[in-house]
Amino acid sequence: MSSRPEVRTTGNLRPLELATGAVMAGFTVALSVIATVIPLASALHFVAAVPMGIVAQRFRLRAVVASGISATVVAFVAAGSGSASAVALCVLIGGIIGNVKRRGRGFPSALLASFVVGPLVALYSIVLLLILSPLRNLILDSLDYTARGVAAILKRWPPLIGSGEWIENSVGTIVDYWWVWIAATATLGIVFTTVVSYFVLGAVLDRLAAIPTEDQLESALDTRPIGPLPLALEHVGFTYPGAHSASLTDINFTIDRGEFIAIVGHNGSGKSTLTRLLAGRAPSTGIVVRPGAAGLGRTGGTAVVLQRPESQILGTRVADDVVWGLQPDHLPDVEALLAEVGLGGMAMRETSSLSGGEMQRLAVAAALARKPALLIADEATAMVDRAGREELVELLATLPRRHDMAVVLVTHHQADTRRADRVIQLHGGRQIEHQPHWMLGAGPTTPSAPWPRSTRPLLEISNVSHTYNNRTPWSRTALTDVNLTIGAGDGLLVLGGNGSGKSTLAWIMAGLTVPTAGTALFEDKPIAKEVGSVGLTFQHSRLQLQRRTVAEDIEAAGGPEIGTTQVSWALDAVGLDRNLAGRSIDQLSGGQMRRLVLAGLLVRQPRLLILDEPLAGLDPPGRAAIMNVLSWIRRNGTAIVVISHDVDGMDAVCSRTIHLADGILAENPVSMEEAQR
Template sequence: MTASSPPAGPPRLTRGPLRPIELATGAVLGGATVGLVTVGALVPFAAALQLVAAVPMGLLAHRHRLRAVATTTIAATLVTFVAAGIVPAVNLVGVAVVGGIIGIVKRRHGGLLAVLGLSALAGLVGACFSVGMLLLFSRSRQLLFDTIRNSARGLENLAARQAALEPLGRWVAEATDAILRWWWAWIGGGVIAGVIVSGVVSWYVLGSVLDRLAWLPGRDDLLDAPADDRPVAPLPVTLREVSFRYPGARADALQGIDLTVRVGEFVAVVGHNGSGKSTLTRILAGRPPTGGTVTRPGSAGLGVRGGTAMVLQRPESQTLGVLVADDVVWGLPTEIAAEVDIDGLLTEVGLAGMGDRETATLSGGQQQRLAVAAALARQPTLLLADEATSMIDPEGRRDLVALLADLPKRHAMAVVLVTHHEADAAAADRVVHLMGGRSVAQLPAWPRPVRDQRRRPMGEPVLELTGVRHTYNRGTPWEAPALHGVDLSVRRGEALLIVGGNGSGKSTLAWIMAGLTVPTDGACVLREFAGAKPVHKRIGAVQLAFQHSRLQLQRQSVGEEIEDWGGHGTAAVARALDAVGLDRALATRSIEELSGGQAKRVVLAAIVAGRPQVVVLDEPLAGLDPEGRAGVVELLARLRDSGLTLIVISHDVADMAAVCDRTVHLRDGRIVETAAPPHPAAPSHPAGPRVPDFTGGFR
C-alpha cells in the first residue's frame, strides 16, 4: 500500500510492445524519411536529399528500441513503394539500415569496430536477399542478363569500327561475360562492400550529427519510473512530506507536500512558473519522489485503461490521428478501441458530429476538448490536466474548466487541474497553492500592467493588407477558408493588438504578415524607403515570434541562438540580452534550462539582433504566470518606444491593451471592429535597459 522509492536511474529502454511514444516518434521520423527519399528519387538535382534521409532513422535508433526502427522501416518502405516505386523503396531500406546501425552503436556507446561488424552482417543479409531474389526469378534474371550482354556486344561492334578502340570493345565484352558468369559473387560482394563503405562514411558524418543532437531531450522523465506490477488502482492517492529534486539540481523542486486525492474530487493546483506544479503532476502520474511517501492501492497505470491519463498544455502535441475519430482511440489495442463509444465521447466533450473532421482544422479549444475525449476513452480513474487552459481564449477556458469540473460528477474518477489562473480554480472542491515548491495558504497578489504612455510618435504606414483572403487545401475536398477579405494598415512604430477567439484566423493572419504564407487572394505589402514589395519577397524584414517559444529555439545555448539570428559576436549578443532585460551571463545557458518567460525573452532578443522593421508576436503571454506576463508587457512597451513596429496577436486584451495603440477584432476570418484600447492613460512603466532604436544605435 505504501510506496517510497529511491531516485530513478538513468533512462532505459523497456521491454514489451511498442509504446505510444515509440509509435508517434516512428510515425514522424518515418514520414520525414519517406519524404526525403521520395523527393530525392523523383525530383531532378535533389538526389542529395537521400543522403540526409539517414538522419531521422539514425535519431530514431539512437532514442528507441530496435523494434521501433524495424516497424517504422516496414511501414515507410510500403508507403514509399506506393508513392514512388520499387527503386526508392529499396533505397529507403538501405537508408534505414545504415541509419539504424549508426544510431544503435551510438546509443550503446560503441565505436568504429562495432559499425564495421554490424555493416558486414547487414551487407551479408542484403547480399543473400539480392542473390536469392535473382535465383528465384530466373526468367527475369535471364532477361536482364541478356539485355546487359546485348549492350556489351553493341558497344564492341561500335568500337570495332575504329582500330584503336577495338581492343577496348573486346575487353568490355569479355569482362561482361566474366561478371555475368560469376554474377552471384559480384552482386553479393558489391552489396556487402557498399553497406560497409556506407556504414564507415556515415559513422563520421551521421555520427557527428547525432552527437550534436544528443543534448535535445528525447524522453519524458515519467519514463524513468520503475515498473509497478501491482494491479492498476491510482486512487485514492496520498502524499506525505513529499519532496523531489531533479538530477544535478541544487535545490528541491518540491518540498514537504501533503495531499490526498480521492474519487469524485475536482482539485485545482495553482502556482506561478517554477513553483513545482508540473513536478507535482508527475508525482501523481507515477514518478517516485526523492523524499517522503506516496500511498495508493495499486499502480498509477499512466496511459493504461482504468489508470491515469494526462491532458497537456499544448493540445497539438497530443493530437496524433488524422481524423478526430481516429485520434480518440489512437494507441488503444484494437479490441478495446472497438468497444469505445466515440460519438458518445465527442458529444460529452462538446464535439458532437465532428468525428469525420480532420484534426488539423480544429481550433485550440476544440483540440483541448479532443484531448479530453481521448483521455476518457481510457476510462481513467485519475485525470491530470497540466496547464490545459493556458493556450486557449477566455471563453474556451471557461468552457473547458466547466467540462473538467463536471467529469467527476458523471464518472468514477478524480480530476486535478494545474493552472496559473486563480479564476480556473473557482469551481474546484479544493485548491492547492504552490510557491517555491511548497504548499502555501494563498499566492501573493500581482498588479496588472497599467497603461503605458507613448514616448515617440508613429510614422507613415509600413505594412498594408488589401483584400487578403486565404484558404487552406484550396481546390480539394478538404478546402478550409481561414480569412475573408482583410483590409488593414499598420503605421511605423505602432503597437497593434489583434484579438479574436480560437479559429478566428489570427495565426493565419500572423503568418501572412510575416511573409511565411502567401495569401490566396489579395496582397500584403511592406513599405520601405526603396518602395513597396510583397512581404513574402522580403523574408526577415517582418519577424514572427511563435506562440510556443521553445519551438523557435533551435540551438544549444542562448548565445548561439542569438548569433544565429544575426547578433554576430559577443558584444552583439550582450546588447540583445540587454534589450530584453536578461542577464548577459545567460548567454552560456542551455536552451533547455530556460523558463517559459525566459524563452520568450530570448526569442525577442534574437529578433532584436536581426534588426527587423516589424515584429509579429503570436500569443506572447500564453503559458506565463502574472509576474511573467507583466514583465513581457513592460518589455514590449520599451521595444515599442524604441521605434519598433509591433503587431500583437493575443487573447489577453486587458493586459496587452496597456502597451498597444489600437485594437482590431477578428471573427470568422473577418475584421469586425477597430478601436483604440479602452484604458485611460496612467503612469508609464519605469525605464528599463537601453534598447535598440533600429537606426543603427542604442537609446
C-alpha cells in the same frame, strides 16, 4: 501498496520508441523511393539513412528492427522490390552508424562492423538467389547483356578495343562464378557505403545529439493491474538527471475519486514535474502510493490533456480522433461524448478547422473515451480565451460528478481554482499553505503614459480577405475585408476569441501569408516581398528557436554581422542574464524562451514588431517581465502590434484596440478601458 519501480529499459517498445520509429521510417521510405525513381536524385540514398541512424542512436536495437521492417514492407508495397532493397540498405547502414555513435565509439568500430555485416549480407543474397533461380537468371542475363553492350560501344574506338574485349571475356567468368561476384560486390559495397556514411551521416547525428530525447511522460514499470486511485504522495521529491537542485521537495497530498483538484504555481515552480509523477513517473525520493499501475493512456487508467491540444490530435475528423487507438470492442458512444464536452454535432468536422477551445474540448473527449479514473489537465486553459477558459474549467469541474473519476487541473490562473474542491500551491518546488504575493496579480509593469505616435503610415492593410484551401471543398474563410493602418511608433492591441482570425492577420502583416484578396503594404511595398522587415513572434516560442544555444540563436536571427557585443546587448534589453548565452535552448523556461525570441528580433532593429499571444502560458511574474520589455521596446521607437485575448495590463504597451470576430473587423474601435472591462 507503494510503487517505486525503476524506469523501464527492457520489454515491449515504449510509446516514444514507437512514435519516433514510425515517423523516421516514413521519412526513410519517402527519401528512398524518390532516390530510386528519380535517377538524378540517387544521392538521397545517403540522406535516407539519417532517420534510421537517429533511431539507432537514441533507442534500443529492437526499435531499429521494428521500424526497419515496417519501412521495408511499406516501400515494397508502394514501389516494389527495388525500393524495398534500398530501404533495407538504409536501415542497415543507419543502424550501424547510429549504434556506434550511441555507444560512444569511433570509426574503427564502424569499419569493423561493416566487415562483419558485409559477408552476412553477401551470404543472405547468395542463399536467396539459390532459392529464387528465376530471379538469379534474370539478374545474370541483365548483367550479361549490359556488359556486352558496353563492350560493343567501347570497341568502336580503336584505343578502347582492348578494354571492350576484356569486358566480353570477363563477363562469362562472372556469370559462371556468380556467387563469388555477389560475395565480393556485396561485402565491398557495404564497407564502402559504411565508410562514406560514417563521415556524412555521423556528422549529422553528432549535431542532432544535442537535442533532448527524454520522454517527459515516461512511466515507471509497473506490472500490477491498472488502479491509479486513490493516490497518495508521501514526502515526494524529484531531481532531473544532471540537475544540481531538486525540482520538487517534500510533496504530500492525496487524490480520491469524485474530486476536482487544482495545482497552482508560477512558471518553474514544479507543476509540470508533479504532473509527470501523477502520470506514473517514479519519484527520486519519497513514495507514490496507489492500488495499482498508473495506466497512462490505457482504459481505466490515467489520461493527460496538454497545453497544446494540436499535439494530441491525430485523426483528420473529430469522430476519428475520439476513437483513435481504441480496440473495436471498446468503442464509446462518440456522439454522446462530443455532446458532453460541448462539441455536439461536430463528429464529421475536420479537426484542422477547429478553434483552440474546440481542440481542447476534443482532447478531453478523447481522454474520456478511455474511461480514465484520473484525468490530468496540464495548463489546458493557457491557450484559450477568457470565455473559453471559463467554459473549459466548468466542464472539468463537473466531470467527477458525472463519472467515477478525479480531475486534476494544473494552472497558473488563480481564477481557474474557484470550482476546485482543494487547491495545492507550489512555490520553488515546495508545497505551501498560504497564497504568496506573486499569485495575487500580474506584478509591476511600466505605468501607462502618453505615447509618441507618427501619423505616417508604416503598414497598410487594405480590403484584405483570406481563405484557406481556396477553391477546394475544404475551403475555410479566416478573414473578410479587413482594413487597418499601423503608424510608426504605434501600439495596437488586436482582440478576438479563438478562431477569430487573429493569427492569420499576424502572418499576413509579417508577409508570411499572401492574402487571397486585398493588399498588405509596408512602406508602400508588398510586405510579402519584404519578409524580415516586420518582426513576428509565434504563439509557441520554441518553434521559433532553431539553434542549440542562446547565443547561437540570437546570432542566427541577427545575421552574420552580429557578434558577442550585440548578443550581450540583446540579452540586457529583454532582461535575460548574460550568463545564459551558452545555455541550451531546452534548458530555458517558457518565459525565457519568449524573451529570447524578442532578443533575436531586436538585434535586427525592426520598425514594426508583431506579437502573437505573447502572454500565453506565463505566470504573473513572467507577464510583468514581458510587459516591461515590450513597453521599453515601444518607447524606443518600434511600433508594436499585440494579438491576444488576454488584455490585463496591456495598456502599459498599447494605446488603441481593435476587435476581430469570425474574421471580420468591428466597425467601432474598442477603447483600452472597455477591453479591460
